[in-house]
Amino acid sequence: MHIPDGFVSVPVAAVTSLASAAALFVSFERSQTAFGIRRAPILGLTTAFIFAAQMINFPVAGGTSGHLCGSALAAIILGSPWAGMLCIATVLIIQAVLFxxxxxxxxxxxxxxxxxxxxxxxxGLTQTLQRLLGGSKGRLPLAAGIAAGVSVVVAAIACAIELALxxxxxxNLVLPTMAGVHILIGVGEGLITGGVLTYLATARPDLLPGEEEKFKGWLVPVVSIILVAGVLSLFASAWPDGLERVAENMGFINLAEEVRIEVPTPFADYSIQGLEQIGTSIAGLIGATACFGVAFGIAKVMKPKNA
Incomplete structure (x- = not known):
């Protein structure tokens, strides 16, 4: 659901940029007390994993694909929506600038x-569902999976409103169309989110909030990121994602090419010139490394105010 250049007007781009900048400023301030320096490795690893996972488009229906957004995973693994905002923003900035x-x-x-x-x-929905389900940690993957799916649909509706404005x-056309196609993508988001959290709860609880003192090491999460970014990304669906499919069907896909802002980078579209066979893998590893480095650095400078 990455909006390209040309899809939103200058006023909408300006307003959303100001709103996002203000939100990130507040999130950094709040994270200084709510997050803490000890979870710097977790922020770095989570950001790198979400970048890698977003490279894998999965087919949904009608020649359309989707990919993990990661909003729920970021907030829940990091134990803070403020830190989750920094995580997702880091991924999106690196994707836009480098790729x-x-x-x-x-x-x-x-x-x-x-x-x-x-x-x-x-x-918010995860916290609500957790209370309704009795607050058991064992129900967290279910609650988070449902919340993840709903968050994708709500984000798609927000995107549709920006396109309409x-x-x-x-x-009257773009709102129901975007919501409809992203309901299917949301199902995939929910299954992935629930699956990842189930694994973490059973095999690596040290990567979840409250257990950072028992951090078991880097090997498994780093290998997982390498496999996702460097290997599984090669098998991603080539079908257009939900927003691209809607743009094609409604006839505004060409706006992306007409107004595209070219950023000088050898990694555009996750490829490297001259390395067609393995370019995607290398680009994925570079992106995951960049995400880890930036997020780890952000966490390191987020020294708690009461430290």
Whole structure:
């Protein structure tokens, strides 16, 4: 659901950029007390994993694919929606700047949809469902899976509203279309989120909130990120994702090429010139490493105010 350049108008891009910048400023301030320096490795690993997982598009229906958004995973693994916002924003910024995935002019809208709205919907709904299900840790994957799926649909609706306000597509068409296709993608999001959290709860609880003192090491999470970014990414579906499919069907896909802001990078579209066979793997590993480094650095400077 990465909005490219040309899909949103200048006023919408400006407003969403200001809103996202303000939200990230507040999230950094709040994370200084709510997150803490000890979870720097977890923030880095979570950010790198979500970047890697977003490279894998899975088919849904009608020649359309989807990919993990990760808003729920980020908030829940990090134990804080504030830190979750920083995680998703880091992924989106690196994707746009290094890989031309998501427009530079639309970066504010993408951060608002996935890094702010998606994170808070997922976090709030997870907490509500957890209480309704009795508060058991064993029910967390179920609650988070449902919340993750709903957060994708809500983020898609936010995206549709931005497209309508931009005059890109009529609201009465783009709203139900975006919501409909992302319900299917949300099912995949929920299954992935629930599966990852089930594994972490049973095999690596040290990667979940409250257990950072028992951190068991880097090997398994690093190998997992390498496998996802370097191997599984090669098998991603080539079908257009939900937003691309809607843009094709409604006739505004060409706007992305007409207004595209070219960012000089050898990794555009997750490829490397001259390395067609393994370029995607190398690009994925570079992106995951960049995400880890930036997020780890952010966590290190988020020294708690009471430290």
């Amino acid at each position: 031309a995935d998501g427009g530079i002019t639309a970066l504010g809208a993408n951060i608002l949809n996935l890094g702010v709205i998606g994170v808070w919907v997922a976090w 931009s005059g890109t597509a009529p609201a």
